[in-house]
Amino acid sequence: MPQLRKDPIIGRWVIIATERAKRPDDFKKIAEPPPPEGKECPFCEGKEHLTPPEIFSFRSPKSAANTPGWQLRVVSSIAPVLHIEGDLDRHGQGVYDVMNGIGAHEIVIESPKHIANMSDLSVEDISRTISCYIQRINDLGQDPRFKYVLIFKNYGWVAGGGHVRHTRSQLIATPVTPKRVKEKLVGAHKYFEYHERCVFCDLIKQELNDKQRIIAEIDGFIAMTPFASRFPFEVVIYPKKHACDFTTLEMPLRNDLANIMKIVLTKLKVCLNDPPYNYLVHTAPFRRPKPGYWRTIDQDFHWHIEITPRLTRVAGFEWGTGFYICPVQPEEAAKFLRETNV
Amino acid sequence: MPQLRKDPIIGRWVIIATERAKRPDDFKKIAEPPPPEGKECPFCEGKEHLTPPEIFSFRSPKSAANTPGWQLRVVSSIAPVLHIEGDLDRHGQGVYDVMNGIGAHEIVIESPKHIANMSDLSVEDISRTISCYIQRINDLGQDPRFKYVLIFKNYGWVAGGGHVRHTRSQLIATPVTPKRVKEKLVGAHKYFEYHERCVFCDLIKQELNDKQRIIAEIDGFIAMTPFASRFPFEVVIYPKKHACDFTTLEMPLRNDLANIMKIVLTKLKVCLNDPPYNYLVHTAPFRRPKPGYWRTIDQDFHWHIEITPRLTRVAGFEWGTGFYICPVQPEEAAKFLRETNV
Numbered sequence: 014m015p016q017l018r019k020d021p022i023i024g025r026w027v028i029i030a031t032e033r034a035k036r037p038d039d040f041k042k043i044a045e046p047p048p049p050e051g052k053e054c055p056f057c058e059g060k061e062h063l064t065p066p067e068i069f070s071f072r073s074p075k076s077a078a079n080t081p082g083w084q085l086r087v088v089s090s091i092a093p094v095l096h097i098e099g100d101l102d103r104h105g106q107g108v109y110d111v112m113n114g115i116g117a118h119e120i121v122i123e124s125p126k127h128i129a130n131m132s133d134l135s136v137e138d139i140s141r142t143i144s145c146y147i148q149r150i151n152d153l154g155q156d157p158r159f160k161y162v163l164i165f166k167n168y169g170w171v172a173g174g175g176h177v178r179h180t181r182s183q184l185i186a187t188p189v190t191p192k193r194v195k196e197k198l199v200g201a202h203k204y205f206e207y208h209e210r211c212v213f214c215d216l217i218k219q220e221l222n223d224k225q226r227i228i229a230e231i232d233g234f235i236a237m238t239p240f241a242s243r244f245p246f247e248v249v250i251y252p253k254k255h256a257c258d259f260t261t262l263e264m265p266l267r268n269d270l271a272n273i274m275k276i277v278l279t280k281l282k283v284c285l286n287d288p289p290y291n292y293l294v295h296t297a298p299f300r301r302p303k304p305g306y307w308r309t310i311d312q313d314f315h316w317h318i319e320i321t322p323r324l325t326r327v328a329g330f331e332w333g334t335g336f337y338i339c340p341v342q343p344e345e346a347a348k349f350l351r352e353t354n355v
Numbered sequence: 356m357p358q359l360r361k362d363p364i365i366g367r368w369v370i371i372a373t374e375r376a377k378r379p380d381d382f383k384k385i386a387e388p389p390p391p392e393g394k395e396c397p398f399c400e401g402k403e404h405l406t407p408p409e410i411f412s413f414r415s416p417k418s419a420a421n422t423p424g425w426q427l428r429v430v431s432s433i434a435p436v437l438h439i440e441g442d443l444d445r446h447g448q449g450v451y452d453v454m455n456g457i458g459a460h461e462i463v464i465e466s467p468k469h470i471a472n473m474s475d476l477s478v479e480d481i482s483r484t485i486s487c488y489i490q491r492i493n494d495l496g497q498d499p500r501f502k503y504v505l506i507f508k509n510y511g512w513v514a515g516g517g518h519v520r521h522t523r524s525q526l527i528a529t530p531v532t533p534k535r536v537k538e539k540l541v542g543a544h545k546y547f548e549y550h551e552r553c554v555f556c557d558l559i560k561q562e563l564n565d566k567q568r569i570i571a572e573i574d575g576f577i578a579m580t581p582f583a584s585r586f587p588f589e590v591v592i593y594p595k596k597h598a599c600d601f602t603t604l605e606m607p608l609r610n611d612l613a614n615i616m617k618i619v620l621t622k623l624k625v626c627l628n629d630p631p632y633n634y635l636v637h638t639a640p641f642r643r644p645k646p647g648y649w650r651t652i653d654q655d656f657h658w659h660i661e662i663t664p665r666l667t668r669v670a671g672f673e674w675g676t677g678f679y680i681c682p683v684q685p686e687e688a689a690k691f692l693r694e695t696n697v
Contacts, residue, residue: 094680173671326515336368336534339370
């Protein structure tokens with residue numbers, strides 16, 4: 014069973030993933046290129062027997078689970094970082110806090126075809142993926158042990174994407190609200206207390222006026238480079254209309270979101286030569302009765318998607334300070350991406 | 356002039372390093388191996404003309420600055436991320452906060468010989484480097500614009516070390532207390548308020564009792580793997596005696612610290628096949644009259660050194676949550692390192 018351990022000074026939780034346990038010899042060759050892809054992709058149609066059984070799928074009504082005939086499948090990770098079964102069993106060990114590594118870790122296979130980059134999927138495929146995210150978050154939200162579900166994607170070897178180049182994303186349900194989400198919730202709440210307005214809405218309004226950091230704008234969404242970008246060509250996608258909860262996104266807007274995601278991912282691919290990237294969805298944590306602290310969360314938080322091409326290395330200074338050094342002006346990055354026709 | 360920009364939601368400062376500005380084409384080849392080293396190492400004795408003029412050195416009294424005859428030199432970075440001259444000029448831009456990128460960025464060349472890894476320096480060389488760190492922090496502390504000096508090292512290409520393999524460390528003086536340092540100060544302060552004891556002292560006592568995570572113990576210091584390690588084979592070095600300020604370290608203890616650093620770095624080299632690594636010193640920020648908030652800092656903070664071999668890739672989940680997944684049990688990592696004879 015993996016273990017969750019809390020840093021006693023800054024309160025950061027760490028997953029000690031016992032089942033991925035490795036010996037020193039396993040780390041001796043870190044800088045090596047990825048292994049070759051192999052003949053059989055476990056994520057392609059017809060290879061359903063190579064993955065754990067499907068948890069969810071969009072498939073033709075005539076087809077049976079774990080057989081061909083699907084457009085999208087969700088399966089458990091073969092190397093889950095958290096386990097679905099068991100109790101949290103929170104306890105102390107002297108100055109330290111520990112709990113069992115309970116959670117869910119699922120893989121969303123976005124297409125039956127062996128396509129590497131999500132940018133090469135159709136808008137319909139991406140929209141279907143978004144609907145699946147929403148479905149899975151809502152389903153996992155029924156489990157009172159979980160506080161949060163993070164949706165994310167690792168594309169390319171440098172971005173942690175594995176060596177099989179078949180488009181997929183991941184979700185991990187966690188028993189605590191992640192530190193980085195909490196920081197955003199706290200920051201947005203402070204701004205709301207002072208201004209009685211959503212900081213994200215204010216920021217979107219200012220950016221739409223200013224225009225220099227806008228990459229694309231469509232009906233329901235904008236894509237822009239953040240004013241304080243940590244990484245070159247970092248992108249954030251905001252819904253224009255205030256909403257704290259990604260799962261409330263209605264059907265026509267899911268298509269808009271798929272549309273702007275395809276635009277942004279294609280621009281990154283063209284402009285930066287198919288770079289490795291990560292993206293993640295930051296939505297509000299599950300709001301159950303008596304949310305207490307987060308009582309204004311509906312008004313002060315605003316869900317969004319962060320997309321970060323992995324073009325630079327993070328070194329000692331960044332680890333030591335939490336500062337980031339961005340070697341590209343966000344305004345210039347936005348201009349390049351905006352002016353790249355796709 | 357580089358610019359410091361603050362993320363309006365979570366309050367993280369980012370350095371927009373205009374002088375390192377790059378175009379999209381510069382990022383197209385990220386996964387490439389480092390360029391070859393070249394014939395002339397600018398950090399070797401006799402090549403002093405290839406660096407900016409020295410700010411500080413330990414050298415034979417007969418030798419002139421910027422000529423051979425030194426044991427250690429400090430020079431400005433040729434690509435400083437912050438500039439030493441100018442005013443902060445803090446101001447707002449709508450919802451955003453900005454200031455000029457004022458600071459210092461120096462390179463500590465730890466040896467006149469072309470040695471790559473600090474582990475191959477003598478204890479005396481490392482001790483001299485520690486004395487230099489202390490001297491530079493004290494000197495930069497005279498400048499009221501600076502709140503903090505971070506000492507760090509990037510060793511190896513993957514860790515941001517550059518392609519020239521000559522042992523050196525860096526320091527950056529910043530006009531704001533870095534977020535990660537602040538988080539530790541706040542966490543340690545909370546613990547002190549509740550327990551009236553230093554969390555680090557409690558932790559050290561528990562670890563010395565427990566022994567499973569200890570890598571090495573000498574007179575003044577212990578080296579251990581953190582209970583909530585983020586990375587495999589992460590190491591932290593603590594002075595056993597409480598002290599918040601690294602610069603108060605007295606001469607005999609500097610030798611002890613050099614000794615344990617050499618032990619740990621050599622164990623990492625032997626055990627993990629000369630891995631890339633970062634280290635950093637976390638000391639208290641400059642305490643000037645009226646420190647206000649940090650009035651108990653002398654009692655509640657405890658300086659330390661973090662050493663992190665760069666063996667795994669950080670991916671979407673880590674970025675999105677602030678959680679880390681560590682694939683090695685800290686107790687096993689400590690055992691391997693403890694039992695590696697050097």
